[in-house]
Amino acid sequence: MPVSALLPLLPSAAPRLKERVFRIDCELSYEVSAPTDFVFLVHALDDPEQRISGESIAFHSKVPFHVFADPTQGHRFTRVRAEAGRFTLLYRALVRKRPFARDLQAPEHPVHELPDHVLHNLAPTRYCESDHLGRAALQLFGDLPPGHPRVQAIADWIHEHIEYAIGSTGPTTTAREVFVQRAGVCRDFAHLGITFCRALNIPARLAVGYAHFDEPPPDFHAVFEAWLGGRWVLFDPTKMSQVEDLVRIASGRDAKDVAFATLFGPARMLSMNPQIEAVGRLKL
């Protein structure tokens, strides 16, 4: 690792009671055949729910890069222009997560009680055509009592009816297609959850991050959040992860907002290896 020194990832401060600490180690590798612009979204989010104790980003070739934050959500994009050749990104972080107390009685809110800043999470987006799935959502979930259990029922329905099948979907697959073909991967599951929620006037958005799971190869994980009881609540319709342990990178309206890498140029991914490890609940 010749270029930018990776920081030693020692906790900068003693974690608070009941915090969980995770170590992130993410390597992305590309074969670049001509100068290519990358916009990466790999930094763990630094916000009151999860604090970055230390982090570093480095590239396997001496390139200038630039980090900027989304003005409303705060997640951080990294822009970098790679020359032809092999190109590797390395990101490491130590993250302290607050425990999340899930309120199983959290209510839905009528539209007129929603805060201004979540209203746009009711609109259809590229991957989540809630305008097409209105009647289907009402049929499936319209008679359930509103609130956390209804959104949980959405996640459960998806888990039961959508087959987790790597390769069944691609970068243009939308929730409507997933609803029809009944197969997809984690982001498709999440998109369908978002779509059903919005169709029921429940604000919903995508959350992406680092998650640990046993079986599939290491990958970024995508789940969805619904606005319940005055805050965002996570749901994982794949049931592959403990959503409480997701180290969040970003949240957005759908995967177009929060792709982990966007490429402008002829490059091909060689490998991805986003590792996460729980380093224990540090004691006082």
Added chain:
Amino acid sequence: MPVSALLPLLPSAAPRLKERVFRIDCELSYEVSAPTDFVFLVHALDDPEQRISGESIAFHSKVPFHVFADPTQGHRFTRVRAEAGRFTLLYRALVRKRPFARDLQAPEHPVHELPDHVLHNLAPTRYCESDHLGRAALQLFGDLPPGHPRVQAIADWIHEHIEYAIGSTGPTTTAREVFVQRAGVCRDFAHLGITFCRALNIPARLAVGYAHFDEPPPDFHAVFEAWLGGRWVLFDPTKMSQVEDLVRIASGRDAKDVAFATLFGPARMLSMNPQIEAVGRLKL
């Protein structure tokens, strides 16, 4: 009616025991702004299940026309070229229908036992993308015991989940879209039934004809047929008609095969009035 004399529609022969007799009176009217080729499909089918006792076709302007039969199914198309102006077709028929004894225990047949001539009714078509709805069909109906009750369950599911909504679909709407948007009219209901059947390897096709129903304005009706117990069995997922009383015009793979009118030229429908009347079960 200046041109071709309409036949007097008297039963040409005494109906057999338990036959039902129907009188068809169908008028279609168009405003034609430049010479337009029409291919009509309005003749009642003449086959062992229903016999034509008498019929006539006429046009409100002196035009040559030409009738030809589909080489495999036998339904009759009428080709006619209309000049600019108002253009009206009048079709009348007297039809004797044999009673259809529905066998509620009729079995499905495994693919290797299907006769050659129904095999093509397993393939997806323009309006019936059974290749997209395979998993959904299996989820909904895959665990039901095969046979007539399963196809009835398909018709019932459609009746319960698809809203009958005039104007909700158009000439390009497919079963996949109807499955998503959960609304349509009779032919959409039928297309979805066909699609589910084919996805389950049950040969299915569209049947169109004259039907009596109370509420909607007079229109041609579309239902679907499934191959059960070695013959075609009708199902009407709209539950608006007595399928046994459908005076069949034609059957085809989907509505593209059996549109009641196909136009080549600038013409606009002014009115359609396909009437059917039961004239009683004639006694010996």
Added chain:
Amino acid sequence: MPVSALLPLLPSAAPRLKERVFRIDCELSYEVSAPTDFVFLVHALDDPEQRISGESIAFHSKVPFHVFADPTQGHRFTRVRAEAGRFTLLYRALVRKRPFARDLQAPEHPVHELPDHVLHNLAPTRYCESDHLGRAALQLFGDLPPGHPRVQAIADWIHEHIEYAIGSTGPTTTAREVFVQRAGVCRDFAHLGITFCRALNIPARLAVGYAHFDEPPPDFHAVFEAWLGGRWVLFDPTKMSQVEDLVRIASGRDAKDVAFATLFGPARMLSMNPQIEAVGRLKL
């Protein structure tokens, strides 16, 4: 107009040299059958390019309402909950617009030179599937020299190939469908322009506002903007408006961001009448 007094719309200050002044008078009327939440986007944008000299908003029934601004773009949404009955919004404004000097030599910028805040305008959105139209955009416009003339060529191509046909599209129609069917209305034209630009790595977005045109009934207008020469430049592929005279309401990624009205509840539009009138270039 019983409730909130409409402001007298007199210019609050002498306009600057070469400014154009427009008077907006917009009335939207609905039949509401049960309590319905509306989110309107009718306020003219107040920014350095166009200044609000005076404005008022009022409703034909005594309802509380709430105005909030988009945190990054500044356009103002109005939230209001209407009870059953007739419901009418009246918005008036007097707007001073700075002249816009169009630079016909404005260049495109390579991705690595784009500012952070326009990067997201390269991504596909609900209505603008630039991920599907990449090859088509390259075929049509890839060989043209980059810069303002290329984006003008996009607008010209759309004008030439897409038929302006009211009723040919609906609220779910996307740019991909418009590209296939070759018909649409102003927002479809704009969405297709945005889509081609993004497919060529030119940031693009939708601009909506008040525009004067002769033939179609009064309506909000939608055009598109491309990032050229370091700023947003307007194009109107319908060629129905003078884009320089558009009184902007908002800009967004596509029409989902900037619908003039979003409804949650059973209401039906009775009439819309967004009027704009040039009140002259006030002299010093």
Added chain:
Amino acid sequence: MPVSALLPLLPSAAPRLKERVFRIDCELSYEVSAPTDFVFLVHALDDPEQRISGESIAFHSKVPFHVFADPTQGHRFTRVRAEAGRFTLLYRALVRKRPFARDLQAPEHPVHELPDHVLHNLAPTRYCESDHLGRAALQLFGDLPPGHPRVQAIADWIHEHIEYAIGSTGPTTTAREVFVQRAGVCRDFAHLGITFCRALNIPARLAVGYAHFDEPPPDFHAVFEAWLGGRWVLFDPTKMSQVEDLVRIASGRDAKDVAFATLFGPARMLSMNPQIEAVGRLKL
């Protein structure tokens, strides 16, 4: 080859003047994991344009099979039920093809002059949504003089605008999608040609068969036919084959009618090797 003896493929009769003779040798191999029904379409068509001098079909396991002919087109399907295990089909034929004299002045026919039996080749089908591409076809080809050169222009346009890219499409890809994404393989090229023709009221259909080409791996080939000058005329928009040398298997409305293999059961193709060899123009 233990089971059914392959016929010695010697010309059964002296070929007529200018006939071309081709030897077909086609092997298809599958891994079958549970009993699977196959419907193969590999027999060369036996009709006045091409005569079968000798042929044989055999399977690498002792299975009963059944051959039946399409009632209107005459192509022959082979039905066979394979047990679990490796399953191989071998088809060999010797085919004499008449020379096809292409008439570059062949006219299109107005709809009212089309024979009854080609009318259905004007309708949209599963893969050829000519109802969606009407305006596009008119824009691209509507101003060209009708006849053979216009259909050649369609084939040329496709060759120029659609990238031949193996893997860019799949079994559900339609002509509309190919028109948007501008990539596909031979059958996609043919489907788009059919779609444009039908949108212009030129009857068109798919022809599949054995063709020799240099670069891609051996595969069945698909081209399209248009009804010109009172007969079907072949066009290959891929320009990979000499269409005159295509040994036809079948023609159909689109690939759903004439798939070389349709499977009902869990089987996976291991290899396909449809070979064709010109054995010379036999002299008298």
